Amino acid sequence: MPRTSRIPGLRDLSVEDRRTSIARAAGIDPGSIAAFDPAHGLRIGLADHMIENAAGVLGVPLGVATNFVVNGVDVLVPMATEEASVVAAASNSAKIARLHGGFTTSSTAPVMQAQVQIVGVADPEAGRVRLLEARDELIALANEQDPKLVEFGGGVRDIAVRLVSSRAGVYVVAHLQVDVRDAMGANAVNTMAEAVAARAAEIAGGTSLLRILTNKADLRLSRARAVFDADALGGPEVVTNIIHAAALAEADPYRAATHNKGIMNGISAVVLATGNDTRAVEAGAHSHAVSPAGLYTSLSRFEKDADGNLAGTLELPMPVGLVGGATKVHPTAQAAIALLGVRTAAELAEVITAVGLAQNLAAVRALATEGIQRGHMSLHARNIASTVGATAAEVPAVVARLVTDRKVRADYAEQVLAELRSRQ
Structure with a gap:
């Protein structure tokens, strides 16, 4: 079938x-x-x-x-x-x-990114360029951390470097762009970021601080x-x-x-x-x-x-x-x-x-x-009816009253249920 x-x-x-x-x-x-x-x-x-x-x-x-x-x-x-x-x-x-x-539907490749924050770089612009020059070295170092992912066709696809100005100074931030295949990818990219952080900081001329994925997954769109x-x-x-x-x-x-x-x-x-x-x-x-x-x-x-x-x-x-x-x-x-x-x-x-x-x-x-309440409240009324103790056989009648009277409240449901049972 x-x-x-x-x-x-x-x-x-x-x-x-x-x-x-x-x-x-x-x-x-x-x-x-x-x-x-x-x-x-x-x-x-x-x-x-x-x-x-x-x-x-x-x-x-x-x-x-x-x-x-x-x-x-x-x-x-x-x-x-x-x-x-x-x-x-x-x-x-x-x-x-x-x-x-x-x-x-369609989607892009399953690429997640990890950030390596580098602080204390005297020449941030030059540090950014030095990291880009070391692209192949850093990619190889990152991919060594997860050979199974590479075997399945994943791994680091590229490295991007951004300069981020903040109230505490200018940071050099390296992004590892990793194809994580059928994984969500957080563990894989975090491990890679940890592995390359020290070397990236050495190349940039600063000290590595944060080494973690970004949840702004704008390279992995559906x-x-x-x-x-x-x-x-x-x-x-x-x-x-x-x-x-x-x-x-x-x-x-x-x-x-x-x-x-x-x-x-x-x-x-x-x-x-x-x-x-x-x-x-x-x-x-x-x-x-x-x-x-x-x-x-x-x-x-x-x-x-x-x-x-x-x-x-x-x-x-x-x-x-x-x-x-x-x-x-x-x-x-x-x-x-x-x-x-x-x-x-x-x-x-x-x-x-x-x-x-x-x-x-x-x-x-x-x-x-019709407004959001009509359909939503009819279903919500079922929850209210059950909450006040209505049986499966009693729920439809209680719900009908709550919706008709536009009083989807527990106190009114109790009143309706009491009236219903008094007539039985």
Whole structure:
């Protein structure tokens, strides 16, 4: 059976039946995602080896976004998030994108950078040039630290040197630009930076200080684009309103912060589900959102195409990996990778970027039409109903009242639940 991301009625199944349906749709053995069940997920014994002073394991809801087509391939996307409506919103946007072929993605080479800060250089300009002259020597020294990476086609690709003026003086900062292949790459580039620091400082004529990667991963970009059908969005007026909403995010940092948060709702959920570093991805994304003019702006762009449909694009750094770190240790992360079916870090990065664009479209569309609260609050109402003790059979009725009366609050839910039970 070919892979498909279309699973009608998935929300109506039991959790166990959902897992079976998801595995069947992904073309994998249900045992491959057994770790989605908390009973088979991360145990405290393994957690104790992952961090210091481990005292427990925090559970985060893990859902699966449907309807995604990425570069012509159906993809089921695991998303770990505590926020209601995120998974449903991404799935709905992906369904609209399917009408015009889904998401098309691309990416640059998986190049991460490490910085070596050199202080006390008497002649910084000349020091910069001396380091560039020693390029081959420094590259060879760095690559000696990870022969396996070089064997797999990675390693240092180049060295750049910048002069950074600060209130404490001018620093010579050397950048190692390293192709890390299918790793996130932090450990590899940090090790290389440590190895070359002393020699780089000697050549520059100063003293090395910081030796660490930068999370401004602007050489490791992923891109996604999609066409969202105007009629499916609600018509030409909705397209125009979405463009106006997106244009405000481009021009206004206050709107851009929340606009980009909507993008990261999708991105961080997939990054977390696959055991990757959410903080590294978020830091890189927000630094990329600063324009050359110094304005914090939107990461995405929306415009009208020649047919009147909405064309959306997203480009941002995506430093994620399939080898090393929690991705290879955490059983649920391994199950998430199995479900995705990705073979390289680049494929994973591109799927994540597509999800970010889908999530963004859903949020902006809601804002430009009914407002964010209607859809979001109906899902939030379910959480409130459960919190006050409503049973599975009682939740729908409580939710309906909360949403209809526009009072999605715990105190009102308690009142509604009491009234409901008094009539039974």
